Amino acid sequence: MQLTVNGHTVDVPIHVTTIGLLLDHLQLNKELAIVELNRVILQKDERDEATIQPDDYIEIVQFVGGG
Amino acid sequence: MFSIGPYTFHSRLFLGTGKFSDFDTQKEAVAVSETEVLTFAVRRMNIFEPTQPNFLEKIDVANYTLLPNTAGAKTAEEAVRIARLAKASGLCDMIKVEIIGCDKTLLPDPVETLRATEMLLEEGFIVLPYTSDDVLLAKRLQDLGCHAIMPGASPIGSGLGIINPVNLRFIIEQATVPVIVDAGIGSAMDAAQAMELGADAVLLNTAVALANQPVKMASAMKHAIIAGRESFEAGRIPKKHYATASSPLEGLSK
DSSP: EEEEETTTEEEEOTEEEOOOHHHHHHTOOOTTOEEETTEOOOHHHHTTTTOOOTTEEEEEEEEEEEE | EEEEEEEEEEOOEEEOSOOOOOOHHHHHHHHHOOOOOOEEEEEOTTTTTTTOGGGGGGSSSGGGGEEEEETTTSHHHHHHHHHHHHHHSSOOOEEOOOSSTTTTOOOOHHHHHHHHHHHHHHHTTTEEEESSSOOOHHOOOOHHHHHHHEEBBTTTTTTOOOOHHHHHHHHHHHHHBBBBESSSOSSSHHHHHHHTTTEEEEEESHHHTTTSSSSHHHHHHHHHHHHHHHHHHHHOOOOOOSOSSSSOOOOOOO
16 A cells, blocks of 8 residues: 655555554654644544555654754 | 743743754753753654654653744744644643744744734644744734743844843833743853843753753753842842942041
């Protein structure tokens, strides 16, 4: 399945059907990740269960050093 | 002690988390500063680098109030989106509105800052707008209901200190919400000056992060802010044009 994640075209295996599984697949820190799915920001309690489909547009951000 | 919205703080030093050379130094600087508020930016994760380190993992987040900023936004709408992303972290509901209107000077866009502040207040955020030292703009932000005003001392990262103390004093005197002097602080002297003018707190980053010894500068800033606040509360003597002797003029042995 092809997705756009943080501006990159990414191919993920067919079993990656939710945001939680996508974060696992990309080995990203789930404590820190904040996710926007097709321009809709996901709250933390609903984030991991959100289902993904081909061609979804996903942004994964986090807090970084800043002033 | 002073309060911003529902939060009460003992320390009047807010510390940014950018530009530190390494996490160990940063962690020690944060501890030594005794700050209770840390600012952060919101940026994309590198999806190709799973092991990317993050300062949040190095500290006990429960010990701090996080103040994410909207840096990178050029419009009110972009700032609101970043603020919503930050809130979705589940870690905080405070937001520093930072909308840069000029890439060269990094000065904030007053119109977009005002718009974003209004939009974010409507959404229930605790809103702290970073603004220029314009007195009327500060008043307009306050009239909207923002929870604190953050006028810049001088351009971000410049270390020029307080370039318009008169405006800053006007802002502080007319403020009904806390005033946090943000940006441009270069040394302990600048931080003490901000506090002597009556600011409620100081937010700084580069002055500590890029000092030759960041941990020692963090300590210096802590002390300067305490000293500046005590000096403000104690009330300075009026300035005079001529000398007045401290020692008695009578009883001189001849």
